[in-house]
Amino acid sequence: xxxxxxxxxxxxxxxxxxxxxxxxxxxxxxxxxxxxxxxxxxxxxxxxxxxxxxxxxxxxxxxxxxxxxxxxxxxxxxxxxxxxxxxxxxxxxxxxxxxxxxxxxxxxxxxxxxxxxxxxxxxxxxxxxxxxxxxxxxxxxxxxxxxxxxxxxxxxxxxxxxxxxxxxxxxxxxxxxxxxxxxxxxxxxxxxxxxxxxxxxxxxxxxxxxxxxxxxxxxxxxxxxxxxxxxxxxxxxxxxxxxxxxxxxxxxxxxxxxxxxxxxxxxxxxxxxxxxxxxxxxxxxxxxxxxxxxxxxxxxxxxxxx
Amino acid sequence: xxxxxxxxxxxxxxxxxxxxxxxxxxxxxxxxxxxxxxxxxxxxxxxxxxxxxxxxxxxxxxxxxxxxxxxxxxxxxxxxxxxxxxxxxxxxxxxxxxxxxxxxxxxxxxxxxxxxxxxxxxxxxxxxxxxxxxxxxxxxxxxxxxxxxxxxxxxxxxxxxxxxxxxxxxxxxxxxxxxxxxxxxxxxxxxxxxxxxxxxxxxxxxxxxxxxxxxxxxxxxxxxxxxxxxxxxxxxxxxxxxxxxxxxxxxxxxxxxxxxxxxxxxxxxxxxxxxxxxxxxxxxxxxxxxxxxxxxxxxxxxxxxxxxxxxxxxxxxxxxxxxxxxxxxxxxxxxxxxxxxxxxxxxxxxxxxxxxxxxxxxxxxxxxxxxxxxxxxxxxxxxxxxxxxxxxxxxxxxxx
Numbered sequence: 001x002x003x004x005x006x007x008x009x010x011x012x013x014x015x016x017x018x019x020x021x022x023x024x025x026x027x028x029x030x031x032x033x034x035x036x037x038x039x040x041x042x043x044x045x046x047x048x049x050x051x052x053x054x055x056x057x058x059x060x061x062x063x064x065x066x067x068x069x070x071x072x073x074x075x076x077x078x079x080x081x082x083x084x085x086x087x088x089x090x091x092x093x094x095x096x097x098x099x100x101x102x103x104x105x106x107x108x109x110x111x112x113x114x115x116x117x118x119x120x121x122x123x124x125x126x127x128x129x130x131x132x133x134x135x136x137x138x139x140x141x142x143x144x145x146x147x148x149x150x151x152x153x154x155x156x157x158x159x160x161x162x163x164x165x166x167x168x169x170x171x172x173x174x175x176x177x178x179x180x181x182x183x184x185x186x187x188x189x190x191x192x193x194x195x196x197x198x199x200x201x202x203x204x205x206x207x208x209x210x211x212x213x214x215x216x217x218x219x220x221x222x223x224x225x226x227x228x229x230x231x232x233x234x235x236x237x238x239x240x241x242x243x244x245x246x247x248x249x250x251x252x253x254x255x256x257x258x259x260x261x262x263x264x265x266x267x268x269x270x271x272x273x274x275x276x277x278x279x280x281x282x283x284x285x286x287x288x289x290x291x292x293x294x295x296x297x298x299x300x301x302x303x304x305x306x
Numbered sequence: 307x308x309x310x311x312x313x314x315x316x317x318x319x320x321x322x323x324x325x326x327x328x329x330x331x332x333x334x335x336x337x338x339x340x341x342x343x344x345x346x347x348x349x350x351x352x353x354x355x356x357x358x359x360x361x362x363x364x365x366x367x368x369x370x371x372x373x374x375x376x377x378x379x380x381x382x383x384x385x386x387x388x389x390x391x392x393x394x395x396x397x398x399x400x401x402x403x404x405x406x407x408x409x410x411x412x413x414x415x416x417x418x419x420x421x422x423x424x425x426x427x428x429x430x431x432x433x434x435x436x437x438x439x440x441x442x443x444x445x446x447x448x449x450x451x452x453x454x455x456x457x458x459x460x461x462x463x464x465x466x467x468x469x470x471x472x473x474x475x476x477x478x479x480x481x482x483x484x485x486x487x488x489x490x491x492x493x494x495x496x497x498x499x500x501x502x503x504x505x506x507x508x509x510x511x512x513x514x515x516x517x518x519x520x521x522x523x524x525x526x527x528x529x530x531x532x533x534x535x536x537x538x539x540x541x542x543x544x545x546x547x548x549x550x551x552x553x554x555x556x557x558x559x560x561x562x563x564x565x566x567x568x569x570x571x572x573x574x575x576x577x578x579x580x581x582x583x584x585x586x587x588x589x590x591x592x593x594x595x596x597x598x599x600x601x602x603x604x605x606x607x608x609x610x611x612x613x614x615x616x617x618x619x620x621x622x623x624x625x626x627x628x629x630x631x632x633x634x635x636x637x638x639x640x641x642x643x644x645x646x647x648x649x650x651x652x653x654x655x656x657x658x659x660x661x662x663x664x665x666x667x668x669x670x671x672x673x674x675x676x677x678x679x680x681x682x683x684x685x686x687x688x689x690x691x692x693x694x695x696x697x698x699x700x701x702x703x704x705x706x
Contacts, residue, residue: 046687064687068611
């Protein structure tokens, strides 16, 4: 027997929101329906959502499920989770959220939570009049598992979304490979592919993230590789514009970035600052120390003649 | 809550008399039966008695009994022995509905250069003897076919098969794990060369089984070591298990008539009442040639694991051909080979009775089962009054 949580058993023995929602012609209310799964695969779910048209809010949700204990519990959990959400909010509900709501599912039963998420998407896209083929490219791509009719597109998506690392996990989540097993090596290849893809994207993204973080915080000290000149100029300009100039302008002065040579930042003091007897103090305290703090301790600020 | 155990094709409870017979060999009689001292000799005698008891149940000679650890070992040993004894032959015939202990060995042998014919079955789970006939060649080393199917109870015409096999000079192995103790067997008048049985299916403990090997059949052992079992199965004997198996065999012989009368009546009452009370369900298997203790019923539009869990709530133990009850995601290979429609396939439940099954237990199942089916069908999108989606799926499946 599977090791089900108390929540799974509770929703299986006493399912909430089973049944259908019929269109009643009630003003401002529409019913959305989503169907996934099949009799041949051994589990299928039809989800009904009652939607308040003006607010896009889900007023009620009901389900009809053909399947095992965890399929029924996942369906029931899903309906409980989406009631009261807007459709956009509901679209953010993932299969992991469903599994978490249930206190977890046996690994081999994770496909039941995936079915819930897919039914939700199908219902919302149906409601919005977007043809299934337009948003659901899972059925496109190369057929990998002929036993359950699963394409590489779907496998890739689930591997990415759930950080899956083995063919066995893929089988647990979407059933692919759970029949004759002849596609398991192909699934392994897809996982490797996705892992490489994610690693490459992550490397690029990490570089981008570091730069972005630097730009946002103005902290060059945490950078793991040197800024380019363009990045440095942009960052100095950002610190000047956001942190230095407003203070100087408030006192009738201003500063303009003139040039950068290595760590030497050349600026033009303007307005009251240009003729101020404390202009050196302004340069060192208001500008240089701020740039050193935000970008690099080696920065030296010099004033150049306008 | 007391347990209503209707999963006897999976395993059976140990008969108290079997346990009683075993107890001395788990405590005071612990010597090695191969030892030369009197103490060991007492155990050797107990093993001999058990061999006689089992031989009586099978209608065999005691010298034809090889004790094993289980049915799987018996099947493996028989298949390997047959191939090793005829190295010039490279073809095996079996069926699509065998137990994995045979099927998976055959699949492995295919990777080692053997060719295997997997005979198909019809919608009742029966073989086509013409297909068998056509498959037999001079290169066929072994035909390995089960006596009765564990899931549906369908009994194959073993002796008719055996005659054809013998005509072509192949060895004939029968996995009779489900048949022993449920139907009369007589190896003396049989065409069977080797027959596998398992103790825990006949109220002996788990971890003991036996292989019948007809006298004169060349046999190469699977387990090699000492000279136990006349060199056909090495390893110190599991004396308590063997004693238990012997006692269980003796009791099975006594209860054999009961299995074919009282158990059959109980099974039939369960089956017929459920069919009458519950719409859209049908019996899977051969209605005429079927084990007396087994019924496999497909309840349309619902899924087996969900049925089992609700039955479990009432303390009722049964089994399902549903994928969700197994490690695999594929539903029962037996029911699939029979070509059952998916509407029935996933919702098939096996009830298997034994001599301990009572009228009251059957009454309880009859009482709760309609409610369980109704409850799950109320949840199902494929129930009768809402069949549009199902019809579209069936059309798609028909075009595959």
